[in-house]
Amino acid sequence: EADIYQTPRYLVIGTGKKITLECSQTMGHDKMYWYQQDPGMELHLIHYSYGVNSTEKGDLSSESTVSRIRTEHFPLTLESARPSHTSQYLCASSGQGSGNTIYFGEGSWLTVV
Amino acid sequence: QKEVEQNSGPLSVPEGAIASLNCTYSDRGSQSFFWYRQYSGKSPELIMFIYSNGDKEDGRFTAQLNKASQYVSLLIRDSQPSDSATYLCAAKDSNYQLIWGAGTKLIIKP
Numbered sequence: 001e002a003d004i005y006q007t008p009r010y011l012v013i014g015t016g017k018k019i020t021l022e023c024s025q026t027m028g029h030d031k032m033y034w035y036q037q038d039p040g041m042e043l044h045l046i047h048y049s050y051g052v053n054s055t056e057k058g059d060l061s062s063e064s065t066v067s068r069i070r071t072e073h074f075p076l077t078l079e080s081a082r083p084s085h086t087s088q089y090l091c092a093s094s095g096q097g098s099g100n101t102i103y104f105g106e107g108s109w110l111t112v113v
Numbered sequence: 114q115k116e117v118e119q120n121s122g123p124l125s126v127p128e129g130a131i132a133s134l135n136c137t138y139s140d141r142g143s144q145s146f147f148w149y150r151q152y153s154g155k156s157p158e159l160i161m162f163i164y165s166n167g168d169k170e171d172g173r174f175t176a177q178l179n180k181a182s183q184y185v186s187l188l189i190r191d192s193q194p195s196d197s198a199t200y201l202c203a204a205k206d207s208n209y210q211l212i213w214g215a216g217t218k219l220i221i222k223p
Contacts, residue, residue, distance in 0.1 A: 039153075039154075041215075042213060042214075042215040042216060043157070043201070043213045045211075090156050090157075100145070100205065100209070101147065101159055101162055102147075102159075102203075102211060103159065104156040104157050104158070105156060106155070106156055107155075107156045
């Protein structure tokens with residue numbers, strides 16, 4: 001099972017602020033993902049990476065950006081937060097074993113006021 | 114558009130009964146299928162995955178796959194109140210992307 005750590009877990013910020021959500025995994029997984037999920041709603045893939053220096057946009061259009069400079073680290077940045085960005089952000093990773101199963105971090109709850 | 118369809122529920126099942134959760138997928142090239150459980154306010158956690166036709170059992174959980182019918186199911190035997198959660202079905206498509214269903218909310222009544 002993957003160990004995936006997300007910080008901060010909960011954050012309230014003002015409109016227009018820049019925020020970076022951190023995500024790190026200790027299992028050496030090559031693939032990492034960011035999902036957005038509103039309460040009671042479905043998961044939406046916003047970014048993914050298949051390895052260092054590889055990043056792709058997901059199915060849901062997002063104003064966020066990501067980087068993958070190190071295998072274990074996949075931060076997500078919002079340059080100018082808006083109330084519409086209020087949501088839960090879930091980081092995940094997968095490796096070669098266990099059928100390429102995706103494992104999730106505990107999530108970061110973002111509220112933009 | 115590749116899709117994974119689930120009944121949103123809620124599905125209400127008495128404690129001790131069998132809960133049956135169903136999922137259909139549109140991409141015939143999908144090879145692996147996953148069931149996750151998500152408690153309210155928490156992140157999804159893997160229950161099990163299946164890639165061969167037939168049944169796969171793990172404790173009280175049984176996953177069933179029928180590729181001809183493009184159908185995956187999850188059975189939960191001896192349902193407990195702690196099984197109350199949203200269950201997410203996902204299919205890994207022919208491009209190795211994971212396509213998620215919207216989830217079925219399961220309520221186990223004591």
